[in-house]
Amino acid sequence: MPFRELSAKLVEAQLVPGQRMFSQRGAMVAYKGEVSFTPNIQGGQGGFGSMIGRRVANEATPLMTVEGRGTVMFGHGGHHVEVIELDGDTLCVEADRLLAFDGSLQQGTMFLGKDGGVMGMVRGQMTGQGLFTTTLQGKGGAAVMAHGGIIRLPITPDHPVHVDPQAYVAHHGDVRNRLSSALSWRDMVGRGSGEAFQLELSGDGAVFVQASEEKL
Amino acid sequence: MTDFRLHGSKVLAVSLGGDAVKAKNGSMVAYEGRMAFKKLTGGGEGLRGMVSRRLTGEQMTVMEVKGDGVCYFADEARDINLVRLSGEKLHVEASNLLCTDSGLRTGTTFTGLRGASQGNGLFTTTVEGTGQAALLSTGPAVLLRVSQGAPLQVDPGAYVGHQGELRQSFQSGVNFRTVMGEGSGESFQIRFEGEGLVYVQPSERATVGGDL
Secondary structure (H helix, E strand, O other): OOEEEEEOOEEEEEEOOOOOEEEEOOOEEEEEEEEEEEEEOOOOOOHHHHHHHHHHHOOOOOEEEEEEEEEEEEOOOOOEEEEEEEEEEEEEEOHHHEEEEEOOOEEEEEEHHHHOHHHHHHHHHHHOOOOEEEEEEEEEEEEEEEOOOEEEEEEEOOEOEEEOOOOEEEEEEEEEEEEEEOOOHHHHOOOOOOOOEEEEEEEEEEEEEEOOOOOO | OOEEEEEOOOEEEEEEEEEEEEEEOOOEEEEEEEEEEEEEHHHHOHHHHHHHHHHHOOOOOEEEEEEEEEEEEOOOOOEEEEEEEEEEEEEEOHHHEEEEOOOEEEEEEEOOHHHHHHOOOOEEEEEEEEEEEEEEEOOOOEEEEEEOOEOEEEOOOOEEEEEEEEEEEEEEOOOHHHHOOOOOOOOEEEEEEEEEEEEEOOOOOOOOHHHO
16 A cells, blocks of 8 residues: 555655556655656546546546655645545545545546436536546555545445535445435525535445535 | 534534434534434524524524434534533634534623624623533634633634633723734733633634734
8 A cells, every 4th residue: 555644634655666656736745766747648547538538527637647766745735635545446536636546546437427317417516526526446545635634434235324515525335326405495495404405325335524515 | 312522623423312403504514314404593592592693693503403323513624622511601602613412502692892802793602501512613722721810811813712700801902003003913802810711722713803
């Protein structure tokens, strides 16, 4: 595992030759050793086709490839950073929350309508995710940013978790999500509790929630 | 039985077993189990509370959370401090109150000139009864003890709340330098005397006094 949390807001990554890493452009704060940073025009893996895909999906955050031998420290905007270790499962996260990730992870984009139909698309709009989200799959680590600290809530088949769409950060595992609404006449007359929409996550995995309702 | 627990310093986890808590409107970030959210008009203090909150400007939008399971609360990545009350009275700014137990009552009191200098109006919120309350602070709050003969002066912008037998007065250090625009930015303080505890945050809200 190459990522190590130095503090709540800074992660350190170990680099060995032959292994590369992707990070958000400009997120390096310091490095030791022989390390090169090359802007990645394609915005990640997968060649030209994936690049077009990301552009269309509006999930193209400027990335850079980090290669060499040494240690690199990443941090961005004073945001809290959480390292998520993946062991063969899929992580769904917004591209702009992704600080750095292992080159061994398969990067892709997912259409939110795919696992939720029209409601999936509505959900994307509500959470500010847009219609697409980035997926990472495989074995390796990813550093994810959030405003405030992150808590991890496990999801089991008989134990669904409800999350405020604005506080949702990422989820991994075999998780289905749907937007549940608790709209009532109170919301119509401006007397809502501010919790009219919730993201209901069920299945097997975990969801990451930030301690704030602010977007990055 | 309601149980307040902290997840780190910025997320509050409240375990509910069919009972209700009052929380700042819209502060829920996640929940497990079954929960219902209902906005309480006038801070849940009935018609009289509603009218007095309107009149005093100590507006507090509160929701009632009721259900079975664990509910997580957080507000703009601010730090959370747990306070356990057993009969005493806690004074806190409405904007710093995140969550209160069903065993606690909230109300408003007059604070005098201090409130105006904080930019919070002339009134403050009181919490009394037996149970737990969660206070918000920008940065981790420090708890300062006030005892007889050792009064404490606090910057109005850094004041979060206080409890105990405390008298508060407002003091100013306005002199000709302040008038000339050469003030130190510390022209107003709240002075606490008596026996009690004061919560202070390591950050200052924008206040009228802070500009002088």
